[in-house]
Amino acid sequence: MSVSLIAVEGRGICYKTHHSSTKGAKVLAAALTPNEEGVFNGSLNTLTITNGVKLPIGSLRRNELTELDLSGKGLRCEDAIILGAALVSNVSLSTLNLAGNNIGPDGAKALAVAFTQNAEGVFNRSLNTLDLSGNKLVVPSPDPPYRDVSGIKAVAEALVFNTSLSTLLLADTNIGPEGAKALAFALTPNEEGAFNTSLNTLDLLKNGIGPEGAKALAIALAPNENGVFNRSLNTLNLEDNQLCGVDLYGRLPYDASGIKALADALALNGTLHTLTLADNELCNPRVATLGSEEDDPLSRDGISALATALVLNKSLDTLDVRGTNITGKDAEKLAEAVLKHPSLQVFNKIAMQDMRDDKLTELDLSDKNIGVLEALVLSKLLVFNGSVKTVNLKGNQIGPEGAKALAAALTPNEQGAFNGSLNTLDLGDNNLCYSCVSTFGRKQFDPSGISALAAALVLNNSMDTLDVCGNLIAGKDAEKLAEAVLRHPSLQVFNKIAMQDMRDDKLTELDLSDKNIGVLEALVLSKLLVFNGSLNTLILDGNRLAGHRFTGDTEHAECLEALGDALKENATLTSLSMCNNMLGPKCAAALAEGLACSGSLNTLTLIGNQIGYEGAKALAAALTPNGEGWFNGSLNTLNLRSNKIGPEGAKALAVALTPNSEGLCNTSLNTLDLM
Structure with missing residues (x-):
């Protein structure tokens, strides 16, 4: 890197950097950092870095900023090195957004230095939110283990002694199981007693941490033999991480050890409030495809452990396990545990507590990867809800099983209880006629859901708008539902057809x-x-x-x-x-x-x-x-x-x-x- 003077701006000097290596960046960073005698460049006000981005060096030095958003600017490791140097002595910045850049392992290490106490005892104590999402912090390496994990390890090591950072966002940073283990170590009490006690939100979305990474994080969340565990972390996002080893297409062997470890930790942890496990194939996708009742029981161990954990856990208020192939008895078991949980307020985007308190009039869950499990939970909530008028489930995968569950909510049960307030229901594009829909494309025709909906319409008189478009309903099932629709006393709009307006000419x-x-x-x-x-x-x-x-x-x-x-x-x-x-x-x-x-x-x-x-x-x-x-x-x-x-x-x-x-x-x- 070379640096050239291009203009004078206000109180300081504006420089433009030309990137050829990290050497120049380190030289410039050294000039911005106080040396042993406390001497450093104090005149630089604005530095123009990659893609013409102006780095407010002067404002950072004068502690004038509380937030700095540099997301999606195409920044590289050289820029992170300079920024890290500017952050060391800053005491005002609380939020730094570097998402969607390309700082790499070296950039991560430079930032980690800013949060690690140096020989003079100086380090950044003000930052509480750091977003590095979308930066590939782990990259291929020519040497074993063929992945450069030095950047994420440096971040993890800085976390051990950092007491200000409360939110760390690392979505889609490619950290893998090694990175998860490094972070888990920073969050886990050890013999020396040194571990992070300030972080309360950790986002690891789409990082491929696998069962090994899940097990490492579980150790941090569960009490050790002395009853000590990480009590600061209350929000953890592990969405789309192959926690059971397999990906969306069923590749690699199914391994429930990671989700079981997390479930066991959840049963004992009393501080975690929000846990996201969506899109992790918690049920073996091949089993879900075949729909066999004689499959290897290990493929369902994770769900059983999770259901058991919810019975014991008393702190969780938000849980997300959408897109995990949960159907049949597994779905029923987990739905029962969810509904009985004393503190759970939001489950798979369903605002359970608000529904129980009759605070909602509309529930929009369209295109939210909703399946059978969510339909079972929603069905039970609707039976006793008197405020929700509109439910939109368009573009999901509730299938025949989910349709039957919702139909049950609209039909009087043995005690005569049913939902009589819902007047708009959208079930478009939900594979209502086909069960066992999976990523492998296997479908089994099942008309039971349509039959249940038709029967529910005969008994329910509150509905005025119903949409089941895009569900490939044909034959006798179409005839049966059409007859129920045409005979319904209050239905005004069906599948975009303005029935009442047509009747009234x-x-x-x-x-x-x-x-x-x-x-x-x-x-x-x-x-x-x-x-x-x-x-x-x-x-x-x-x-x-x-x-x-x-x-x-x-x-x-x-x-x-x-x-x-x-x-x-x-x-x-x-x-x-x-x-x-x-x-x-x-x-x-x-x-x-x-x-x-x-x-x-x-x-x-x-x-x-x-x-x-x-x-x-x-x-x-x-x-x-x-x-x-x-x-x-x-x-x-x-x-x-x-x-x-x-x-x-x-x-x-x-x-x-x-x-x-x-x-x-x-x-x-x-x-x-x-x-």
């Missing part, structure tokens, strides 16, 4: 494009259309009218059969658009049957489907006068662009427009788009 146009409309919605829509007297435009573009879009399933005509039947009865619909629905020949044939009997439809748009020449022939037949006289005489615009109907399909449509032997032809169609 308040709508002239209904746009349901890109709303995951499938068989279930088509069944409900068709029944409503029969008696509707106001709707003239219906848009169903970009849905699943041919079956399960993008899954490769074969074409189903259930939706079009239902809509076709509605066209026979409805007298007001004039425009119908079903573009980009992957409709094939079967769907076109089903639609054609209804089209032949429709006397109101004048515009039909089917752009971007796959009806082919067979589908075109079916539609042509519906438009062509025949011996029985049944044909559509109202349609004037038909758009079949991008449907691959070919010459044969075009010929069939031409026949409809050409007088037959009796001189009859379709005279209403005046716009036909086949390009």
Whole structure:
């Protein structure tokens, strides 16, 4: 590194640094640090470092700052060396954010020096929050063990004697098990009695600490033979750390020893308040995939230990174990322990205490990695809750098991207790028809959840908005739920369909494009259309009218059969658009049957489907006068662009427009788009 004078700013001098090595940074850092005689450079005010970032050296020296945010600036180890030197004698800065940089092990060591008492007894005593998230503090090394852990070890060693730092954020810093062990050592009482007693928040999100790192941290949290343990740490984040050895894809052997050690420590620890263990495959993902009851019991040891720990623990108020493949009896056991815990206020993002105290009117848990376990807990809380009106669980994985649990909350139990206040429930995109959904893609069809929801709707009269879109509900299950929905006395909106407005003839146009409309919605829509007297435009573009879009399933005509039947009865619909629905020949044939009997439809748009020449022939037949006289005489615009109907399909449509032997032809169609 070289340093060049570029300007004079206010009271001091502004320098610009050019990085070629750490040597120059160390020289400059030495100039900023008091030597044995107490001499140092006191004139430097602002230093322009990497990417033009201005380091406020003067303000740090004059103790004018309490917070310094240098996150995401692309800083390197050289910059951390200079910053560390400026921090040594600072007594005002309480928060330093260096997240999202690239300071590496050498930068971490330089910062650690600032928090470690030197020969003169000088070190930083003011900083209480340090964020190094996103900095790779451990990097590959050519020498065994082939990982340079010197940076995180230096930070850990500085922690041992530091008494000011209360929050250390090390998310995604690649520290691994070695780094976790070093930090655990700093937090664990030893024979000399030296250990950190100030840190209360430690964030180790996404660091791959594994079972070994978990066991090391457990030692710090559990009382030793003398009953001594770390009492300062109250918030610990271990999310996405492969605590059981396996990753999201089930690679590496399953090892429950780490989570068991943490659970055992939790049972005895009385100071930890917040623990995050999300996305750690606490249940063997291969077992969760197969759903076997005869699997190796070791694969469930971690969950059993955690449930037992919650029975004994009295201090925890926030626990997060989302995304851990917990289902079946394991989920039931853990849910029971959670609900009985005396101090737990928030579990897996569910505000339990607020629900018990009737403080919430809305609960938004959409896209929160919610599964069966959370549905079981939520179900029990809802039974006795009288304030929550809206629950949004869209984009999760509660499956049939979770659907049954929630349905139970809406249905009177043996004591007659049930939730009668909830009026809006969103269960969209939750795999309600498939159990054993896992990262391995194995699915098992299970209609029990849909049956339970249908039964609950018969008995529950409070619901006015229900959404189960995107759950691939079809066949008899769709028929059963559609019947329950249509008979419900208070339901106003179902899967984005404004049912009550349609019944009251308040709508002239209904746009349901890109709303995951499938068989279930088509069944409900068709029944409503029969008696509707106001709707003239219906848009169903970009849905699943041919079956399960993008899954490769074969074409189903259930939706079009239902809509076709509605066209026979409805007298007001004039425009119908079903573009980009992957409709094939079967769907076109089903639609054609209804089209032949429709006397109101004048515009039909089917752009971007796959009806082919067979589908075109079916539609042509519906438009062509025949011996029985049944044909559509109202349609004037038909758009079949991008449907691959070919010459044969075009010929069939031409026949409809050409007088037959009796001189009859379709005279209403005046716009036909086949390009």
